[in-house]
Amino acid sequence: MLAVDASQLMAARDQMALSLGFHIVLSCFGVAFPALIYVAHRRGLRGDADALVLAKRWSKVAAVLFAVGAVSGTVLSFEMGLLWPGLMSTFGDVIGLPFALEGIAFFVEAIFLGIYLYGWNRLSPKVHLRTLIPMIAAGVMGTFCVVAANAWMNSPSGFNLQTAADGSLKVVDVDPVEAMFNNAVWTEFLHMFVAAYMVVGFVAAAVYASGMLRGRRDRVHTLGFRLAFAMATIAAVVQPLIGHVAGMRLAEHQPQKLAAMELATTTEHNAPLNIGGFLIDGKVYGALKIPGLSSLLARGWFNRDVPGLDLAPQADQPPANVVHNAFQIMVGVGTALMLFSLWFWLRRRRGRDPTSGRRFLKMAVVAGPAAVLALEAGWTVTEVGRQPWIVQDVLRVRDAVTPNGGIWISFTVIAIVYAGLGTITYRLLRSMSRRWREADRTATDLPTPYGPPIEDDPRDRVEARR
Amino acid sequence: MSLAALCAALMFFGVVAYAIFAGADFGSGVWDLLAGDAQKGAHLRTQIDKSIGPVWEANHVWLIYVLVFMWTGFPRAFAAMITTLFIPWLFVGLGIVLRGSGFAFRKFAETLTQARLYGAAFAASSVITPFFLGMIAGAIAGGRVPLGRGDLWSSWTGPTSWVGGVLAVLTCSFLAATFLASDAERAGNHELAVQCGKRALIAGVAAGAVAMIAIIPIESDAETLAGGLQGRAAPFVVLSAIAGLFALWRLRAGRFARARVGAVIAVAAVVIGWGVAQYPDVLVDHATISDVAGAHSTLVGLLITFGIAAVTAVPAMVWLFVLVNKRDWAGDSH
Numbered sequence: 102m103l104a105v106d107a108s109q110l111m112a113a114r115d116q117m118a119l120s121l122g123f124h125i126v127l128s129c130f131g132v133a134f135p136a137l138i139y140v141a142h143r144r145g146l147r148g149d150a151d152a153l154v155l156a157k158r159w160s161k162v163a164a165v166l167f168a169v170g171a172v173s174g175t176v177l178s179f180e181m182g183l184l185w186p187g188l189m190s191t192f193g194d195v196i197g198l199p200f201a202l203e204g205i206a207f208f209v210e211a212i213f214l215g216i217y218l219y220g221w222n223r224l225s226p227k228v229h230l231r232t233l234i235p236m237i238a239a240g241v242m243g244t245f246c247v248v249a250a251n252a253w254m255n256s257p258s259g260f261n262l263q264t265a266a267d268g269s270l271k272v273v274d275v276d277p278v279e280a281m282f283n284n285a286v287w288t289e290f291l292h293m294f295v296a297a298y299m300v301v302g303f304v305a306a307a308v309y310a311s312g313m314l315r316g317r318r319d320r321v322h323t324l325g326f327r328l329a330f331a332m333a334t335i336a337a338v339v340q341p342l343i344g345h346v347a348g349m350r351l352a353e354h355q356p357q358k359l360a361a362m363e364l365a366t367t368t369e370h371n372a373p374l375n376i377g378g379f380l381i382d383g384k385v386y387g388a389l390k391i392p393g394l395s396s397l398l399a400r401g402w403f404n405r406d407v408p409g410l411d412l413a414p415q416a417d418q419p420p421a422n423v424v425h426n427a428f429q430i431m432v433g434v435g436t437a438l439m440l441f442s443l444w445f446w447l448r449r450r451r452g453r454d455p456t457s458g459r460r461f462l463k464m465a466v467v468a469g470p471a472a473v474l475a476l477e478a479g480w481t482v483t484e485v486g487r488q489p490w491i492v493q494d495v496l497r498v499r500d501a502v503t504p505n506g507g508i509w510i511s512f513t514v515i516a517i518v519y520a521g522l523g524t525i526t527y528r529l530l531r532s533m534s535r536r537w538r539e540a541d542r543t544a545t546d547l548p549t550p551y552g553p554p555i556e557d558d559p560r561d562r563v564e565a566r567r
Numbered sequence: 568m569s570l571a572a573l574c575a576a577l578m579f580f581g582v583v584a585y586a587i588f589a590g591a592d593f594g595s596g597v598w599d600l601l602a603g604d605a606q607k608g609a610h611l612r613t614q615i616d617k618s619i620g621p622v623w624e625a626n627h628v629w630l631i632y633v634l635v636f637m638w639t640g641f642p643r644a645f646a647a648m649i650t651t652l653f654i655p656w657l658f659v660g661l662g663i664v665l666r667g668s669g670f671a672f673r674k675f676a677e678t679l680t681q682a683r684l685y686g687a688a689f690a691a692s693s694v695i696t697p698f699f700l701g702m703i704a705g706a707i708a709g710g711r712v713p714l715g716r717g718d719l720w721s722s723w724t725g726p727t728s729w730v731g732g733v734l735a736v737l738t739c740s741f742l743a744a745t746f747l748a749s750d751a752e753r754a755g756n757h758e759l760a761v762q763c764g765k766r767a768l769i770a771g772v773a774a775g776a777v778a779m780i781a782i783i784p785i786e787s788d789a790e791t792l793a794g795g796l797q798g799r800a801a802p803f804v805v806l807s808a809i810a811g812l813f814a815l816w817r818l819r820a821g822r823f824a825r826a827r828v829g830a831v832i833a834v835a836a837v838v839i840g841w842g843v844a845q846y847p848d849v850l851v852d853h854a855t856i857s858d859v860a861g862a863h864s865t866l867v868g869l870l871i872t873f874g875i876a877a878v879t880a881v882p883a884m885v886w887l888f889v890l891v892n893k894r895d896w897a898g899d900s901h
Contacts, residue, residue: 189645
């Protein structure tokens with residue numbers, strides 16, 4: 102295969118990591134935001150005017166986020182070929198099917214987004230509300246398909262390798278359905294799917310919590326917080342269970358990844374759980390060791406083996422420090438979010454309103470970015486934990502990377518463009534929210550049976566066009 | 568027709584759909600760029616927002632569809648194509664990012680300055696993107712993309728690529744102007760419709776002229792393509808010319824809805840003609856469909872996927888187009 106220099110490979114990996122890390126946040130909104138909008142919109146149609154305000158505003162936010170998500174997703178599909186032609190030329194027809202099916206999901210989502218956004222006051226209220234349902238379904242299907250392709254890289258199946266006469270490897274007996282329903286797909290899909298609901302729930306709740314911190318305690322804020330936080334709670338409670346099942350799978354199928362996550366240098370019985378810590382020259386430093394817990398958590402009982410990094414030759418071991426610490430961030434933050442959200446509902450049940458305290462609100466604001474952090478950390482575990490393989494035990498990343506030089510240039514361009522996009526998106530959403538607030542204060546007549554016109558204030562328009 | 572050829576045809580169906588629908592969206596951006604200052608261009612820009620706002624994301628997905636069909640059905644051709652044409656694909660990627668986000672940002676911009684900035688990003692990238700896509704098409708059709716690794720520069724800077732790039736921008740502009748004229752007329756803005764009709768005439772004549780002049784460089788640079796266009800694909804070329812002339816004739820008469828039909832047929836026919844001319848090559852002169860076809864079972868899977876899309880995404884898309892073409896969708900919702 103082609104030998105590329107290490108810095109070239111690093112640039113390609115960094116570009117992929119950046120593109121994926123950026124897109125994954127937006128795609129969470131593509132997956133889970135329609136469900137949140139649906140809940141608010143449905144309440145709104147049943148007479149809750151504030152809920153309808155939320156649905157209308159959220160649909161405008163979705164318009165911005167989905168547009169950026171659509172284009173950043175397209176960049177990823179380009180990069181599959183631009184950066185990893187060695188993967189696509191050899192295995193394109195093995196993992197292509199879920200991508201093709203994902204294309205359908207993307208179509209459905211984009212079409213109904215268009216209908217939903219422009220359907221206000223044009224479609225009958227009932228039909229309009231229902232156009233969200235295909236978007237929610239497309240979110241399920243799209244997540245499944247994209248994650249199926251990733252899961253296949255972790256747990257490849259649905260093909261055989263044959264050595265040709267000239268020594269090159271040939272892919273034969275391709276079964277795309279078996280490849281799609283590989284061993285890792287269900288746990289990885291559920292983990293990502295629920296993560297999307299967590300991210301959207303906590304981020305949206307954080308927005309309203311920060312409004313309440315500034316003294317905006319009108320019902321739009323309290324309701325917006327409650328709806329989003331409820332969604333986040335459900336997801337946050339289910340997530341640890343799914344994560345646990347996903348982790349149990351690793352011992353058999355990706356032992357090196359599990360070893361790196363647990364910072365286990367050698368395979369052992371009754372393996373201790375390392376909390377924190379770094380691996381330096383093959384030894385673990387600075388970890389808090391809890392005897393036997395790693396075996397219990399990862400394998401189900403104390404007397405079971407937890408695989409060690411030394412199962413694989415040094416060159417085939419993932420960078421354990423990155424994987425271990427990313428894993429602990431994910432688990433730590435995820436657990437904290439679960440406890441935090443449960444605590445909120447318990448207090449509420451006892452008749453207290455936690456949102457009246459500033460400390461709670463501050464924590465709720467932090468929970469938004471924290472959920473994103475857990476998401477990114479989780480993807481770091483998945484991707485870095487598979488190194489040096491792009492397809493576990495089959496194809497190395499360095500054998501799949503493009504032979505083209507100058508990836509640092511495209512990486513730099515992408516970094517600049519995404520930094521700009523991220524900043525603009527953030528500032529634009531804040532400016533929209535401020536303009537809505539100002540309109541709320543000034544507008545006394547907010548009539549129309551179908552909800553007040555929120556955006557498209559003709560004054561803005563004339564101003565913007567003049 | 569073999570299974571692989573059927574899959575290639577379905578992939579190319581996506582190319583045609585993308586050329587028409589996304590082509591009109593890109594072309595709208597071209598006119599946005601040329602609409603003049605904020606005051607003069609306000610009407611046209613508002614119309615552009617309304618016309619492509621509900622549909623551009625759905626239309627954009629056709630590109631994903633084509634890419635996915637190509638890497639799944641013809642993985643080696645995909646890898647070769649994207650590796651050799653690395654640079655124009657980077658520009659296309661950048662253009663798509665700036666176009667989509669610029670368009671979405673402008674709609675919610677707070678101040679005029681911001682709207683101008685986002686609008687400029689949207690409009691400029693609406694020129695860049697189809698131009699480089701046209702260059703990519705020209706590179707493949709011109710036989711400069713080998714099944715391996717071609718030259719990073721010369722493979723996409725030949726005469727056929729330039730023809731492809733220029734023609735892509737002009738046909739997008741032609742399509743867009745007829746679409747905008749017809750949309751403006753339906754929205755009751757006759758004055759704007761007439762303006763767009765004029766623009767469509769100019770773009771249409773320019774596209775036709777370039778297409779005719781292009782015969783000379785293509786003859787020498789891309790023999791296989793030229794042979795195909797004069798032979799097997801000749802009926803499509805003729806159909807495209809007739810439909811184009813029909814569109815121009817209807818534009819002159821101010822019958823914009825009719826002109827739109829002619830424009831769509833003209834562009835579809837010329838794109839189909841390209842496909843027919845290079846059949847059975849995926850990468851002209853370097854790889855035929857059967858050379859690079861993926862596993863049989865995967866091709867069957869693609870066929871089934873297309874079937875699923877035909878009963879899910881396609882009816883939804885038809886509904887979207889029916890809705891946006893209804894009279895009460897043409898005006899304001901508020």
